[in-house]
Amino acid sequence: MSVTRGGSHSTLPGDPPGGRRAMAVWGIGVSVYFVAVIFRTSLGVAGLDAADRFQVNASALSTFSILQLLVYAGMQIPVGLLVDRLGTKRVLTIGVVLFTAGQVGFAFSSSYGMALASRALLGCGDAMTFISVLRLGTRWFPARRGPLVAQFAGLAGMAGNLVSTLLLARLLHGIGWTPAFAGSALAGVVVLVLLVLFLKDHPEGHAPEPFPHHGAAYVRRQIAASWREPGTRLGLWVHFTTQFPAMVFLLLWGLPFLVQAQGLSRATAGELLTLVVLSNMVVGLVYGQIVARHHGARLPLALGTVGATALAWAVTLVYPGDHAPMWLLVVLCAVLGACGPASMLGFDFARPANPPERQGTASGITNMGGFTASMTTLFAVGVLLDATGDDYTIAFSSVFVLQALGVSQILRLRKRAARRERERLVASRVETVHVPA
Numbered sequence: 001m002s003v004t005r006g007g008s009h010s011t012l013p014g015d016p017p018g019g020r021r022a023m024a025v026w027g028i029g030v031s032v033y034f035v036a037v038i039f040r041t042s043l044g045v046a047g048l049d050a051a052d053r054f055q056v057n058a059s060a061l062s063t064f065s066i067l068q069l070l071v072y073a074g075m076q077i078p079v080g081l082l083v084d085r086l087g088t089k090r091v092l093t094i095g096v097v098l099f100t101a102g103q104v105g106f107a108f109s110s111s112y113g114m115a116l117a118s119r120a121l122l123g124c125g126d127a128m129t130f131i132s133v134l135r136l137g138t139r140w141f142p143a144r145r146g147p148l149v150a151q152f153a154g155l156a157g158m159a160g161n162l163v164s165t166l167l168l169a170r171l172l173h174g175i176g177w178t179p180a181f182a183g184s185a186l187a188g189v190v191v192l193v194l195l196v197l198f199l200k201d202h203p204e205g206h207a208p209e210p211f212p213h214h215g216a217a218y219v220r221r222q223i224a225a226s227w228r229e230p231g232t233r234l235g236l237w238v239h240f241t242t243q244f245p246a247m248v249f250l251l252l253w254g255l256p257f258l259v260q261a262q263g264l265s266r267a268t269a270g271e272l273l274t275l276v277v278l279s280n281m282v283v284g285l286v287y288g289q290i291v292a293r294h295h296g297a298r299l300p301l302a303l304g305t306v307g308a309t310a311l312a313w314a315v316t317l318v319y320p321g322d323h324a325p326m327w328l329l330v331v332l333c334a335v336l337g338a339c340g341p342a343s344m345l346g347f348d349f350a351r352p353a354n355p356p357e358r359q360g361t362a363s364g365i366t367n368m369g370g371f372t373a374s375m376t377t378l379f380a381v382g383v384l385l386d387a388t389g390d391d392y393t394i395a396f397s398s399v400f401v402l403q404a405l406g407v408s409q410i411l412r413l414r415k416r417a418a419r420r421e422r423e424r425l426v427a428s429r430v431e432t433v434h435v436p437a
Contacts, residue, residue: 080364231353279337
């Protein structure tokens with residue numbers, strides 16, 4: 001009799017072997033996500049330039065990112081279903097074509113409407129990347145590597161954000177709007193070639209079992225079955241509550257806040273945005289290692305990040321005087337860097353709650369959380385800035401409302417999700433006891 005232990009550190013029968021080839025193939029998928037994040041966050045360093053180029057106010061400027069995230073969030077469940085049905089390579093290929101076309105369109109946009117359409121196209125392609133990369137990881141690496149694989153994928157995204165913050169910002173102010181955005185689009189062509197030539201959905205001998213697809217009935221079953229799992233819903237709310245403060249800051253409102261409200265130069269503000277990204281990369285490595293060793297640390301890490309973020313924002317916004325001191329802004333940006341890694345913990349709740357044939361769908365539901373919160377906050381900040389004459393204290397107070405909502409749902413679901421996960425763990429241990437014939 002051979003027994004393979006279940007749980008977060010187990011190696012289950014039929015697990016992919018991992019290894020160098022897995023790293024190489026998965027690296028191609030991650031490079032696609034890396035480029036998608038460069039394109040996604042490119043507006044974060046060009047927000048003030050976009051306002052001048054298209055002659056729009058704060059609300060209209062926020063519409064760029066809101067529309068992009070609206071498309072992204074709305075696509076998550078359809079993309080999850082497509083990944084489960086079509087496989088990673090096909091979905092990633094479609095995604096690269098769309099987000100590259102969106103970046104090119106944005107480069108040559110001469111009107112606000114054309115720019116909006118380009119950002120929507122970019123958001124549609126971007127939506128197809130992260131879930132596909134997560135699915136690729138589950139197909140090429142053992143289950144026990146799941147938390148680390150997710151955190152490293154998030155790390156690659158932050159590296160893309162770093163490139164956007166440092167390189168694209170310099171290109172934008174060096175060679176101008178159209179050459180900078182059109183030139184960056186070449187990265188999409190490069191990853192498309194790598195993807196088509198070298199990426200495979202799964203290693204030999206580890207093809208997923210055929211699963212019947214029956215149109216609308218299949219779609220309803222996938223979504224309903226994933227949503228019934230408390231772990232999926234808990235993952236969504238963890239992602240919702242943790243991701244959006246940093247996303248809103250990096251995607252659009254961080255630079256205007258630091259320049260207009262805090263009186264910093266663009267160069268100094270750019271350095272603080274870079275600090276958010278660097279902090280994210282460091283914290284991501286730490287969180288990945290902690291969760292890989294101590295699965296029970298997921299919820300304390302998530303709630304601790306939410307608490308630290310709320311405290312840092314509260315102290316910054318109510319600090320007496322015209323501007324917060326530099327040390328406090330540094331602390332705020334360092335704390336915001338933990339938001340991305342904390343949001344990855346949401347997938348660590350959804351993953352063990354669903355079988356392999358539902359991983360894409362469950363990841364799509366989870367990934368909707370943070371982007372829905374980000375979209376809502378982007379809109380709220382823009383509207384409040386226009387309504388209050390650019391009062392950033394009032395505008396950014398909207399962060400606390402969404403955090404309170406998310407924490408209440410996390411606390412409501414945590415016990416049910418933990419109980420269901422224990423039941424699955426026991427069932428897994430029973431199933432992995434084999435008696436040879």
